[in-house]
Structure formats: C-alpha cells, structure tokens
Amino acid sequence: KNIVILISGRGSNMEAVVRAAQAEQWPARIAAVISNRADALGLAFADEHGIPTAVVANKDYPSREAFDAALQQVIDGYQPDLVVLAGFMRILTPAFTAHYAGRMLNIHPSLLPLFPGLHTHEQALAAGMKEHGATVHFVTAELDHGPMVDQASVPVLPGDTPATLSARVLVQEHTLYPRAIRWFVEDRLTIADGKVIVDHNK
Numbered sequence: 001k002n003i004v005i006l007i008s009g010r011g012s013n014m015e016a017v018v019r020a021a022q023a024e025q026w027p028a029r030i031a032a033v034i035s036n037r038a039d040a041l042g043l044a045f046a047d048e049h050g051i052p053t054a055v056v057a058n059k060d061y062p063s064r065e066a067f068d069a070a071l072q073q074v075i076d077g078y079q080p081d082l083v084v085l086a087g088f089m090r091i092l093t094p095a096f097t098a099h100y101a102g103r104m105l106n107i108h109p110s111l112l113p114l115f116p117g118l119h120t121h122e123q124a125l126a127a128g129m130k131e132h133g134a135t136v137h138f139v140t141a142e143l144d145h146g147p148m149v150d151q152a153s154v155p156v157l158p159g160d161t162p163a164t165l166s167a168r169v170l171v172q173e174h175t176l177y178p179r180a181i182r183w184f185v186e187d188r189l190t191i192a193d194g195k196v197i198v199d200h201n202k
C-alpha cells in the first residue's frame, strides 16, 4: 500500500510513522512526504531517508479551493491508498475531504470530541481537566470530527504548563499514530454507523 504523509512543521509524528513502517516491515511504503511550507523541518528527515518530498505552498494559491485542488493533484501523483495528516495545519475543503473519504487519517492532540481546533493543551488546562490525550480519526468535512480509530490518554499533573502537557501527549502520539496506521494498512479498520471497528483477530 502507498502512504502519502502531509506535514507543516517539525514532523515528529511523520518520523515515528516512517520508523515504525521500517522496523515493523509494514506491507506499505511511504510514497511521499508533502508540506505546505518549504521551511517545514520534517522535510529534511524525509529526504535523508530517501522518501520523495514535495512542497505545495498554500501562499502561492489565491483560494483554499485552488490550493486543495493543486495539493490533490500532487498527492494523487503518488497513487496513495492512505493519506496521513501529521501536523498538517490547514483547514481542508469539503471537496478535498470527500475525495479522500475513508482513506485519510489525522492525529489531534486532545481526547475528541473535547477541544477540537487549536491550542488544545491550553484549553485542557483552562478547563481543569485531570486527563488529556490524543485521538487518531478519519478525516471528514467537519474539522477534528471524523470517526475515531484510537485514543491515548495522559494524566494532567499539578504545575503542568502547555509545554509540559504537550510533551507528555506527544510521547503517546508517537506510538498511537503508527499503530493506527498499521491497522489501516493491514485492513483491520471498518467504518459502520460513523464509528470505527478494529478487527484485532486478523
């Protein structure tokens, strides 16, 4: 199976996915890493690992529709079975999300449906949460709302700041996301009634 990963920055989740795919010998290859920013740090890692990279800069396009259309064309050039959003910081148009329905995953740093959108760690602290975490979900038109594949939680500790809390969550993301993606490439995931069923007996 072909996986295309989209990033905007650091790319630590992309890195975790690349390493897991290699170490666990997934029946899949990372066909490309694509960024909407030429300065995304993660591009260097992909390059060093022999993974094709591409930049489709949103600032070069007059509208969200034009950007998404150009991005879709580049992605589809790699014939992906799965598109993985890994810190890809763009809101996607309904046409784009429909095109990849059932074959695009995202990781969001909160226990959805709590705290969609930005600044999730600040939101969790402001709400006085005792637990926080991350969610892997299929992408639909509504931001951070698609069918959930898996979640990981961490405690919120006294004295936590957004930085300490996000670091604790990120450690979990790096095992949560590769595992969910592996389930996808092993054909273990089914969506029924808007919910994901994971087949653990394959």
Ligand code: GRF
Pocket: 007, 008, 009, 010, 011, 012, 013, 014, 086, 087, 088, 107, 108, 109, 134, 170, 173
């Ligand atoms: C992660 O916290 C992810 O959940 C969120 O953006 C961050 C990306 O980090 N969507 P990285 O680029 O994978 O290091």
